[in-house]
Amino acid sequence: MTLTYKKTIADEVRQDFPILHQKIHDKPLIYFDNAATSQKPRAVIEALRHYYEYDNANVHRGAHTLSARATDAYEGARDKIAKFINAKSRNEIVYTRNASEAINLVAYSWGLAHLKAGDEIILSVMEHHSNIVPWQIIAQKTEAILKFVELTPSQEFDFNHYQSLLSEKTKLVSLVHVSNTLGCINPVTEIITSAREKGAKVLIDACQSLPHLPIDVQGMDCDWLVGSGHKMCATTGIGFLYGKEELLEAMPPFLGGGEMIADVFLDHFTCGELPHKFEAGTPAIGEAIAFGTAIDYLSNIGMENIHQYEEELTAYLFQQLNEIPNLTIYGNQPTTEGKGRAALAAFNVKDIHGSDLSTLLDHEGIAIRSGHHCTQPLHRYLNISGSARASLYFYNTFAEIDAFIVALKETIDFFTQMN
Structure with missing residues (x-):
């Protein structure tokens, strides 16, 4: 099936970020670790x-x-x-x-x-x-x-x-x-x-x-x-x-x-x-x-424009993640328009360690973070040792979310079959 996407801010700016145009393990890089650090445009x-x-x-x-x-x-x-x-x-x-x-x-x-x-x-x-x-x-x-x-x-x-x-x-x-x-x-x-x-x-x-x-x-x-x-x-x-x-x-x-x-x-x-x-x-x-x-x-670009586009990304990301069984997202759910929270999701999948998820996703060219994200007291408060985290920015696309979800589901299936 061929998916079509409307033209977005990301389409306008991605050519400005040299690092995004590379392959990791022979797969196009999908960078979803923006809460840790953002990528740099050529002008910077x-x-x-x-x-x-x-x-x-x-x-x-x-x-x-x-x-x-x-x-x-x-x-x-x-x-x-x-x-x-x-x-x-x-x-x-x-x-x-x-x-x-x-x-x-x-x-x-x-x-x-x-x-x-x-x-x-x-x-x-x-x-x-x-x-x-x-x-x-x-x-x-x-x-x-x-x-x-x-x-x-x-x-x-x-x-x-x-x-x-x-x-x-x-x-x-x-x-x-x-x-x-x-x-x-x-x-x-x-x-x-x-x-x-x-x-x-x-x-x-x-x-x-x-x-x-x-x-x-x-x-x-x-x-x-x-x-x-x-x-x-x-x-x-x-x-x-x-x-x-x-x-x-x-x-x-x-x-x-x-x-x-x-x-x-x-x-x-x-x-x-x-x-x-x-x-x-x-x-x-x-x-x-x-x-x-x-x-x-x-x-x-305009911060209002960035915020509005990221709300759309947030709504789409959560819509997809919420359909995956045994996956727990931490924090509040956004509205159907993606309002009320940032464009990131820290999550765990039942019986699968976050670092295992992130390692296998890396082999698909997808960069997410796992661990405690420098919030150990919060993770203890939630009674979890760590979590995986996908965090987006204005240069990320709906197509990348789709690729991430496909790879995440395949990774979960892999571990499920192993167990």
């Missing part, structure tokens, strides 16, 4: 290459042409990020190596300065390790108390439980926007509004939402938001922290060294202005410039 690869071939120099301190060009491109990328998330000022965008470093920056700078014994930090059981471990370290140092929001029966953020945890002792709420395992889209605006009523600060981990949804930090009114470039068509080694300018001004520096200073004396130093106050040392210049190109690329 070219931006990195161009910097090293033509503009390679350190930023800010050089008077020569190469340094000026590098600085303009590096700082221009900061402007693009600020616009992309609707920050009030470019000074609110701090470059980091990744989102984990951004969370640690807030934890060590703001957390150590403001938290004390008995203060409470609210997280959730669905958090990535990067939004748990830093707060565990800070809680140990300050004797603050960690509290965790649990899940509803449909495995979504339990807003009623969250409200019951809020109190005058709550100083910080740090939560994921979109779960990298459950796929649920948490109600961050309502979460922040409730936290404000108790005077608490709010940090949002937007690693899984920034690549897929329009983000407006002013409309959201979060205090901090973190993102990672490599999930947004940019390179590894670059991320950012958004923080309200008045908060960043009041926070002490996280790392010391060159670039983050105004003046240095033998007995003291003074900090540089925002955002450089938090950017010690030579930065990831080429990576930041390429990040700016990735922002351009996503903006040219």
Whole structure:
């Protein structure tokens, strides 16, 4: 049977991604591991290459042409990020190596300065390790108390439980926007509004939402938001922290060294202005410039368009997965239009280990992930050791979903016959 598909965003952009046009084990690559990292369009690869071939120099301190060009491109990328998330000022965008470093920056700078014994930090059981471990370290140092929001029966953020945890002792709420395992889209605006009523600060981990949804930090009114470039068509080694300018001004520096200073004396130093106050040392210049190109690329497509197309992919993926016997998907079900969750599915098949599924699917050229997805506490909460995960992006197609489903069914049949 020959299937026909309507023309989509993926049809327009796939030629931009060189890595997608290859074979794995003599099968066309189907890349369904986008929640771990996205693939890079040729424009981003070219931006990195161009910097090293033509503009390679350190930023800010050089008077020569190469340094000026590098600085303009590096700082221009900061402007693009600020616009992309609707920050009030470019000074609110701090470059980091990744989102984990951004969370640690807030934890060590703001957390150590403001938290004390008995203060409470609210997280959730669905958090990535990067939004748990830093707060565990800070809680140990300050004797603050960690509290965790649990899940509803449909495995979504339990807003009623969250409200019951809020109190005058709550100083910080740090939560994921979109779960990298459950796929649920948490109600961050309502979460922040409730936290404000108790005077608490709010940090949002937007690693899984920034690549897929329009983000407006002013409309959201979060205090901090973190993102990672490599999930947004940019390179590894670059991320950012958004923080309200008045908060960043009041926070002490996280790392010391060159670039983050105004003046240095033998007995003291003074900090540089925002955002450089938090950017010690030579930065990831080429990576930041390429990040700016990735922002351009996503903006040219339009985040609303990406979100709408991914909803269609989500509806189609779940329609197919739900027809497979003995397959359990974690997190809430989307609507028939694919609304209400991200374009990913973490799942298990009865009596088949997720790593076995992913290994055999790889032999069909299909890349999915298996394991705990850096959410061990969530998997323990669900009473499972791990799961398989297929995660999609705007360059994926309906035809790829069909091929994945066929291969998944054949793999399940193989293990069933073995048993």
